[in-house]
Amino acid sequence: MKHIVILEDHSDAQQWLRAVAEQALQPDSIAIYGTLSQALAALEHSQPDLALVDLNLPDGSGLEYISAYQQASNTAYSVVTTIYDDDLHLFPALAAGAKGYLLKEQSKSKLVAALQGILEGEPAISPQISLRMISHFRELERKKNLGSELIKQLTPREIEVLSLISKGHTANECGKILTLSKYTVSGYIKSIYEKLEINSRAEATTIALSHGLI
Structure with missing residues (x-):
């Protein structure tokens, strides 16, 4: 993962996710955007190897970025990083093309491990989300x-x-x-x-x- 994008509007969460991404993947560069418009504009010029995307942004939904990223790159890899663990946020994100879904309330060590798993072909999904998905498909x-x-x-x-x-x-x-x-x-x-x-x-x-x- 040479280039990572973090789409997150809260400064504390931005730095938290930067630290997690640096420890987990040691990328060459990390670009941080606080608004959807900034991230979409950057996407027109270059596509990241991985995008960590919050869903609620000041000027729109992170789902818009995920969809645009999917269209721009055949190797797009978006991971939602959010506080929301409900179906209303989870399944639209997966439908938009997200390949992972992590809850920011998890410890740094667990988030690091989840991102490192991507390199081994493992989906970056929080345990609570896995359980919710299992329950969902049973129904x-x-x-x-x-x-x-x-x-x-x-x-x-x-x-x-x-x-x-x-x-x-x-x-x-x-x-x-x-x-x-x-x-x-x-x-x-x-x-x-x-x-x-x-x-x-x-x-x-x-x-x-x-x-x-x-």
């Missing part, structure tokens, strides 16, 4: 069977919106992609939730994953 078949009947009720446009929101896009972003107003998209999302009998984006992502929509 996947049950939800897939239920979703198979309910998803038949969706219109082609609703299928498109479901696919996009499951990838982490906001209503506004969906509108731009589909050339619709964000209010029209919000109406589709409401209809999707009602037809699928769900209440969250995490549940929508689960159903979309099980039906190959992302």
Whole structure:
């Protein structure tokens, strides 16, 4: 790992992650960006070997960077570094292309070990996240069977919106992609939730994953 990017807006966390990355991987260089726009601008000129990405940024979502990085590099390796361990953050991140998901609350030694594992082909995933994923996939078949009947009720446009929101896009972003107003998209999302009998984006992502929509 010669070049590493850290996308994180809090200065203390920036230095903490820098120390972790230096100890784990001894890179030639580490670039730190505090905003999404800065990181995306840099991505146009060079792609890192590894990106440690926070999800909540002052000017957008880390998911946007992960997606752009995936498109820019065939060897993109993004690892989410966050405080969030819930499905609403986890699965959209994985769908966007993240290859790892680490909780910043872990000790430095555990984070170092997780990053070192990348060199051995091991995914950088916190134990709590692994357990959540196992639980998720145990439920996947049950939800897939239920979703198979309910998803038949969706219109082609609703299928498109479901696919996009499951990838982490906001209503506004969906509108731009589909050339619709964000209010029209919000109406589709409401209809999707009602037809699928769900209440969250995490549940929508689960159903979309099980039906190959992302």
